[in-house]
Each structure stands twice: as structure tokens, then as C-alpha cells.
Amino acid sequence: MELSPLDIHSMPGHLIRRLNQISVAQFMEHVAAAGLSLTPVQFAALCAIRDHPGIDQATVAGLIAYDRATLGKVIDRLDARGLVLRKVSKSDRRARELFLSSDGETLLSKAHPLVKAAQPDILSGLNAQEQAQFVALLQKLILAGNDLSRAPHRGLGKTDDSGTDPK
Template identity: 45%
Template sequence: MTTDLPTTSLPSLDDLPGHYIRRLQQIAVALFMDELKDWNLTPVQYAALNAAARMPDIEQGALARAIGFDTSTTGGVVDRLERQGLIVRKQSPQDRRVRLLATTAAGRALLDEVQPGVAQVQERILAPLPAEERPLFLRMLRTLVEANNELSRAPREMPDGR
């Protein structure tokens, strides 16, 4: 026996910002995969490679926090990037148990090569907005993410203030 709630008590998905945020994330991933299909690179792999290039010799846990991903997901991503020759793990001179990450020449070359496509993804995401509204949208989006960062399963934390 089933009992259905009257539909008038349910909010419309059109009134739920979370619904639109989830949809926009799906759209952003689809656009990324479309623009970068020739490189077989995912958005998470790009984030990890970008962060490792910007923060040489970063510890893997710090990389996970810098890109806002859990450590197990980041570990798998780093494993794949290492197998592709885009990242290397080095032993820390201060602590032999710690592995530091650095991009290889091939990793840096890939970042340079995909940068126009990454920029095109951003343009495509924002294309429906008038140019003058895009900075406001980005500012508001950043405010929401930063204000709710600690509620995430993997809060973002930039090492050394970077």
C-alpha cells in the first residue's frame, strides 16, 4: 500500500538552488570533457595537475585539501597521472615517509597544451550571461562556496596561504 503526498506540499525543483548547482556541475563536466576529449583528461585530473604545477613539491594530502577532494580519490588520480608520466612522487628530504609531488616536463607541457581548451570551457559555461554580469556571478559563486566550505566532505584548504 502506498500513500502519496499531495504534490502541493513538495517544492518545485525550479525553486531549489541545490538542483541548479548540481545541474551546472554536470554541465561543466560535460563541457570540459567535450573541449578536452583529445587529451583524455578529467576535470579532477586537471585540478590535481594544475595544483601540483603551481605548488611544486606539495604533499599528497595537502594537494587533496588544495583541490577540495578526499584523499582516497586524490590518491587514485595521482596514481593515474604518475602512470601517464605527468607527475612524479619524490621522497621528502625532511621525512622519508612523506612523498612530495611534482609535475614532469610532460605534465607542464600538457597543461600548456590544454589551457586554451580550459579557457574555452569557462567561456562556454558563462556564455549565457551578459559579459558585465559574469564577474558578479563568479563573486557570488565564490562567496557561497567559501562560506560553506567546512560543510563539504573534503573542505578546501590552501597550503601556506597559496
């Protein structure tokens, strides 16, 4: 039995992977042009920590839908660069709370407008209405498939894999 050829250029998974490559390239180009060193995942982690000072690492992973073990390495790098502070939790001495350092706040304030400016370039082949529709469709797809991910999005106050509140 002969298999018919697959046209990967019509497969959503391949197209999403390619768009991710374009997205990361645009992010890195905009950030590097300003002399900053920051990856998209580091940016997302810093935003989560800024928005939720004192958050723990597992909750950051859930908020940005990133694998916990890999995010640990991301946080280690941010810590080594002096961008985040880890403090022992007053309620659980085993836990570490994360905060932005002043350098982290400065980097994030410089990066934020650059990242915002990169977004239209990612979808440059679409007009404004198509861009809004595309983003809405992506959000719908992600919501529908969230539980199929190895790193599902977990909001604050929701339960983690163990069924406990991750706060």
C-alpha cells in the first residue's frame, strides 16, 4: 500500500510551528536592536512575576503555560542575571517567592514597548480586522485544547495537577 504524499504546508501543526518561528524571530530582532538580551519565555515569566509579586515558580509556569522543570532553568538564568529575587516564603519555609529586582523592572519596562511593536510584524500579511479575527481564533483554539497540552495554562486560584490551589 503506497502512502499518499502529505502536504505539510496545509497542516495546521506545521503552519503554527512556522508562525512561531516567525514570531520568535520578530521578538528577538526587536529586542536585540535595542541592545537587550531577553527571550520570549523570559519576557513572559518576568511579566507574570511583575503582575503577581511573591508568586511561586510552579504558578508562574501555569500562568504562562510552560513546563515546570524547564521554567525552573529559565528562572535560574533570570536569577543569575539579577533580574529576579527569590525569597523564602513566610508561610512555607520550603517555598520560594519570586519578585522582580530593580534591574528586572528596568529591563521589562524597556522590553515591553519593543515587544508590543513587534506584534503587528508577526501578522503583517493580514489587515487589522483579519489580525483581530486571527487572534480571536487562536485564543479559541488554545482554550479548547488547553487540557491536551503537557503544559496547560493554569490561572491563579485554579487547581494544579495535584488538585490543590497553587497559591
